[in-house]
Amino acid sequence: ETGVTQSPTHLIKTRGQQVTLRCSSQSGHNTVSWYQQALGQGPQFIFQYYREEENGRGNFPPRFSGLQFPNYSSELNVNALELDDSALYLCASSFLAANEQFFGPGTRLTVL
Amino acid sequence: QQQVKQSPQSLIVQKGGISIINCAYENTAFDYFPWYQQFPGKGPALLIAIRPDVSEKKEGRFTISFNKSAKQFSLHIMDSQPGDSATYFCAASANYGGSQGNLIFGKGTKLSVKP
Numbered sequence: 653e654t655g656v657t658q659s660p661t662h663l664i665k666t667r668g669q670q671v672t673l674r675c676s677s678q679s680g681h682n683t684v685s686w687y688q689q690a691l692g693q694g695p696q697f698i699f700q701y702y703r704e705e706e707n708g709r710g711n712f713p714p715r716f717s718g719l720q721f722p723n724y725s726s727e728l729n730v731n732a733l734e735l736d737d738s739a740l741y742l743c744a745s746s747f748l749a750a751n752e753q754f755f756g757p758g759t760r761l762t763v764l
Numbered sequence: 765q766q767q768v769k770q771s772p773q774s775l776i777v778q779k780g781g782i783s784i785i786n787c788a789y790e791n792t793a794f795d796y797f798p799w800y801q802q803f804p805g806k807g808p809a810l811l812i813a814i815r816p817d818v819s820e821k822k823e824g825r826f827t828i829s830f831n832k833s834a835k836q837f838s839l840h841i842m843d844s845q846p847g848d849s850a851t852y853f854c855a856a857s858a859n860y861g862g863s864q865g866n867l868i869f870g871k872g873t874k875l876s877v878k879p
Contacts (some may be wrong), residue, residue, distance in 0.1 A: 740807030755807035
């Protein structure tokens with residue numbers, strides 16, 4: 653059984669640029685959730701995707717957007733990057749009917 | 765307001781001792797309470813979880829105690845080991861009509877177990 657994988661591991665961008673982060677869900681899972689974890693804080697829910705549609709969203713602006721593909725993998729896109737977007741971005745996969753979410757290793761985004 | 769409050773912020777325990785981390789919640793719709801362990805530079809790993817229909821769940825050295833009336837739950841790590849040194853997060857979520865809700869996390873507790 654393959655766990656949740658994320659790419660890239662690290663990323664450095666400049667304020668105003670756009671970034672795309674990728675996530676492959678664990679085998680058998682059909683739901684992907686994205687979280688932002690600032691340094692020293694708990695993860696904060698960005699949004700969730702199920703059946704290629706957004707299935708819930710946290711308190712994040714529209715410049716945070718996502719996609720889910722037929723193979724259940726997902727992308728997180730952030731436009732017009734701001735310094736405060738610097739964080740660890742975590743992807744978690746689950747089977748919708750269950751609550752157990754399994755996290756990937758994350759992508760460390762630094763915005764300069 | 766959906767919020768999970770976690771304490772203490774940091775904890776130092778001697779090897780072999782008991783580590784206790786507490787969380788309190790406000791939303792009575794929450795029906796799933798997991799604990800995650802996170803090492804530096806890694807993603808959170810699911811440690812143990814409980815639902816409100818039981819008051820305690822034990823898995824190895826890790827025990828969750830749940831008090832529904834007080835809206836509190838805690839993680840107990842028995843016989844704490846240096847390898848347990850990590851940041852621990854409590855979380856909660858609600859299930860709406862079979863659709864999984866998002867996890868609301870506490871701010872974390874940094875545990876250091878001294879040899």
